[in-house]
Amino acid sequence: MIPELGQFALILALLLSAVQCVLPILGAHLGNRALIAVARPAVAGQAVFVGLAFAILTFAFVTQDFSVAYVAQNSNSVLPWYYRFTAVWGAHEGSMLLWVLVLNLWTVAVAAFSRRLPDDFIARVLGVLGFISFGFLLFMVLTSNPFLRELPMPADGNDLNPVLQDPGMIVHPPMLYMGFVGFSVAFAFAIAALLGGNLDVAWVRWARPWTNVAWSFLTLGIALGSWWAYYELGWGGWWFWDPVENSSFMPWLVGTALIHSQAVTEKRGSFRAWTLLLAIFAFSLSLLGTFLVRSGVLTSVHSFAADPKRGLFILSFLAIVIGGSLLLYALRAPKVAGGEPFAAASRETLLLVNNLMFTVAAAMVLLGTLFPMIGDAFDLGRISVGPPYFGFMFVLLMLPVVLLLPFGPFVKWRSGDFKAAFRHLRPALYVLPFALLLAAWLRGGDLSAWGRAYWGVAASLWVGLGIVLYALHRWRTLPRGRRYTPEMLGMICAHFGVALFLAGVLVVEATSVEKDVRLAPNQSVTIGTLAFRFDGVKEAQGPNFRAQQGTVSVLEGDRVVATLQPQKRVYARNQQPQTESAIDPGLFRDIYVALGEPVGDDGAWAVRVYVKPFVRWIWLGALFMMFGGLLAAADRRFRRLPEGAPAPADANTTTATGVAGATA
């Protein structure tokens, strides 16, 4: 009975989302206050029912109601209680429900924190969000109902995919979705602005903190995914360029461009049309990512079940949402072009380079991801391009970004001076030769492959010192109180994160030591000053798996640095073996041990030991970027009322069609 209530809740939410979409937009168009006023109650109602549906599905998992097909497929009676919660989003139907839930959370936040915005504008924003929600709810009700019954009820369920039985999986998808779906707010603002033709700079100011927060969540989500892949998937890689990763990375790249172009538009009025377009792109790529992962067109070769009905639905939805937005853009955007002119040497130019590189990088990733299909379409066979393509192209495209990043803050808006900026940055160049020494030291004096480590340290120092120099510059030249606004601190923090990230990536790529050895009990292998002693393998019993657990003692001289217990697990239900590596994490190096296969009869195993210097810096850098984004979003400047009427660039921009808007 209870699961049917969940189904009803979904259908009611669907109806309310239709109301939330149609009436407020119509009201804003006609200037009818009553219709506009429907928006917020509809948002609240929809959120209540979506929340209810989600709670009911969670309840079904916790109480192990295996008569619900989705529950039976993705959990079983020995699944530990905490994974019963996360199993809710362990497969397709539930993750769609999570998607809609997150969208509703964002929509409620927009409805709650937008009291000072013109009513007709916010009515359109909520209407657009309502339409997106409508699409996804309809998708669930028609093709992906998580509440379907399976009768007769199976005695026990299948199991949650063992790969997903991990703490990292508890937080990774919700964070990722917070980011994905968060871009819908910037998107809705852009569409509302296009619909209303009311494109003064104010909408960008309102949209900025939302974009920043969404981007921060997405950054965290991707970093968590990469961290999870590092310790769970296997052999110490942290990024694989597979279609699922790419589909979260593309919105991130465009989102990064969007954050920067929004800054230009808000402060200088330039790039207006471009900012609109990026807002549309960022969310479109989020939707496209959902499509690619869910429809099976790409991953079908990779063990996902393809369902053409689902694929067709999402494709139609994409066509309507993205096609409609871009058509609207084509029709309306010319009116709002304009902005202040800027010289070739200016911060605008630098940010334009940033935008260009990030957008092209996103297009590059999209092309690579779609390549197998392009191969099919032109009858060339299904060709996959692997990491070699992505890695090379991405480094190439990011090179100018890394080179120019430190200049950004030093070069003034409108008309700046590269030479002066370079003078400020010169101390960073003086430090670079020391980078060589540092890199050589990191290699333990081994200069055979010093190139990449050197460039890594150099690039990282260039960006990091550049940002520190800028922070010092502000300290010296500005009065107290104006030195570090939250927005400025956020920028400094995020860019410093870039430096940490670069150090992590390039140092770990250049200086990791990886050894695969056959070890009998009490044999050891050494890497640098560390000795790894294999103490043998024992049986261990988990809640729903059996494991063979090895013990490896890591010694430095006579001191035990760490005792690591990697496992080979076999889950009871589906007999799928799963490697659990054991890691001794550290700020400057990770020690990573994993079990291979048993070899020989003397209790010997193939054991893999890695020493990965600075690998944590990859995720530390991402955390800094995330905090930077949040910090900037916290700036109160974005929440102030626009001073008087925002200066229009030309007469067209203030033709407000709404009535209520005039009172703002």
Added chain:
Amino acid sequence: MNARLLPLAGFLLVLALLGFGIWWSGTHDLREVPSPLIGKPAPTFSLPLLDDPSKSLGSKELAGKPYLLNVFASWCVACRDEHPILMREGKRLGIRLVGFNYKDPADDARRWLAQYGDPYDDIVADLPGDVAIDFGVTGAPETFLVDADGIVRYKYISPITPQVIATELLPRIAKLQQGAK
């Protein structure tokens, strides 16, 4: 032409491609792409062994007995799904299982095998991917069944499942071995 229509035009291209993708995956069984090679002789090749690049293995050495050629790579996520099945059922096949390491640095491949196990009788390494082109390899994992005369009998794209082994591979292998007697 209005430049502001360009994004829409670009999107329509992508949309057409995605629509094609759905149509294509609906009308084709992605797992069983008809290969022009089926029923024809497998390409002649000779590749270095993964474990000992100074030695090589090729169509000449393999001729005379049927063998199963399994394309894999350490960078291939789907191969990880397939691997335990090969580990478990590889011996049941009753024919030589040749690993075809595709565009993969040897160190990565060895590390990968050390972790997940090595089900193969022999492994050849095709780092540049030239032989893979002759075979019409479109990605990893892919599996080719070649008979004693060097004729490709069957090709399967995507991870092998126990079901495929039972319903597709074993009957064909049984037939090949009967024919040989």
